[in-house]
Amino acid sequence: MRKIRAKKYHTVYIVGAGPGDPELMTLKTHRLLTEYADVVVYDRLVSGEVIKRIPKGVERVYAGKSCKKHHMTQEEINAELVAQAKRGKKVVRLKGGDPFIFGRGGEETEHCRANGVPYEVVSGVSSASAISSALGIPLTHRGLATGVRFITGHQQKGEPAVHDWKGLADAETTLVVYMGLANLETIAKELIKAGLSKHTPVAAIQSGTLPEERRCFSTLAKIAKDVKREAFEPPTLIIIGKVVALSPYR
Ligand SMILES: C[S@@+](CC[C@H](N)C(=O)[O-])C[C@H]1O[C@@H](n2cnc3c(N)ncnc32)[C@H](O)[C@@H]1O
Numbered sequence: 329m330r331k332i333r334a335k336k337y338h339t340v341y342i343v344g345a346g347p348g349d350p351e352l353m354t355l356k357t358h359r360l361l362t363e364y365a366d367v368v369v370y371d372r373l374v375s376g377e378v379i380k381r382i383p384k385g386v387e388r389v390y391a392g393k394s395c396k397k398h399h400m401t402q403e404e405i406n407a408e409l410v411a412q413a414k415r416g417k418k419v420v421r422l423k424g425g426d427p428f429i430f431g432r433g434g435e436e437t438e439h440c441r442a443n444g445v446p447y448e449v450v451s452g453v454s455s456a457s458a459i460s461s462a463l464g465i466p467l468t469h470r471g472l473a474t475g476v477r478f479i480t481g482h483q484q485k486g487e488p489a490v491h492d493w494k495g496l497a498d499a500e501t502t503l504v505v506y507m508g509l510a511n512l513e514t515i516a517k518e519l520i521k522a523g524l525s526k527h528t529p530v531a532a533i534q535s536g537t538l539p540e541e542r543r544c545f546s547t548l549a550k551i552a553k554d555v556k557r558e559a560f561e562p563p564t565l566i567i568i569g570k571v572v573a574l575s576p577y578r
Contacts, residue, residue: 337445338418340409341365342433344426344452348375349537352453357422360450361386365420367412369405373424373563375538387417402432406439413445424563426454430480430506454478455565456504459536463543464575465567472570473502481508481515481566488514497522502569509564513552519568520548529572534564545578 341360346352358381361368367387370379382388389408392399400408405421412419427433427449440447456478460467467476477496480489488511496503497519508515509532520526526549534542546554548568555564572578 335446337413338416340413340419340421340436340440340445340447341450342421342423342427342436342447343450344431344454345370345374345378345422345424346453347425347455347458347537348373348377348535349458350375350377350381352458352537353378353381354450354452356450357452360420361422364418366417368420368422369408369412370422371424372399374422377538378422402435406436409436410439410443410445413440414443423452424455425458426452429454429456429478455506455536455563456567459533459565460504460567462537463531463533463577465531465571466574467502467504467567467571469571469574472500472574474500476502476504478504478506479508481505481511491518493518493522497524499524499528499570502567502571505566505568507562508566509555509560509562512555512566515566516548516552524548524568528568529570529578531567531572531575532560532564533567534560534562536563536565543577545572545575 343357343360361382365386368382369389369391372392390399391405409419409421421436423431433449437447483489528548530546530548530551532544532551532555544554544558
């Protein structure tokens, strides 16, 4: 008879916290935080309201990544997850939104796998989904948008992302730009140059789903100036496309 080997380490759970509003956290994430975790390694994007749900006595490790200032590098975070698991801890890695949408969750799973540490990924509500719904912007809509694309606004080191702008400049596709605030002027210019109408509606949302949320509705030609004038800051999500005009909050 084959012997079933006991697991050497506890599973590392890489979980999405959602966009900020704690009610948008899944029941599974909540259960892992309150009933499983010995230690929670969390990012800057995880809201204070979510952090409040972590019981006293659970160790908290702030990984605090932001695009310009890194509290821990990605390599240090990867190492921390594996080290804690190898110390016998039940680790929950808590990330903003969904861990697999611009969340570098894949790098963390690869590192766990390479080190023989079992892991599971738990989806979270991504900011694109939560914010568009809350603002009444359907990301797809019959007659207006046959698809949606999630893109990043910057490459490593904050450089503007290099995209196939012609491929992206499709009036029937909604574009959601993560981390797009710093390079918004370039993004808008490139899309207009590639053929997207300068009148295309655009929404920029800072701290979506949180009490401090700010919104700016504009057009592709004007959005960069508008968010600059209003001093928008990260985290800001940009939604570009005809569907933005359906929002009752414009
Ligand atoms: C590193 S990405 C992480 C995305 C996350 N994994 C998700 O699924 O939403 C960070 C970017 O997500 C967007 N973002 C995340 N949460 C947000 C929020 N509450 N309000 C506005 N934008 C948000 C912003 O564009 C921010 O710069």
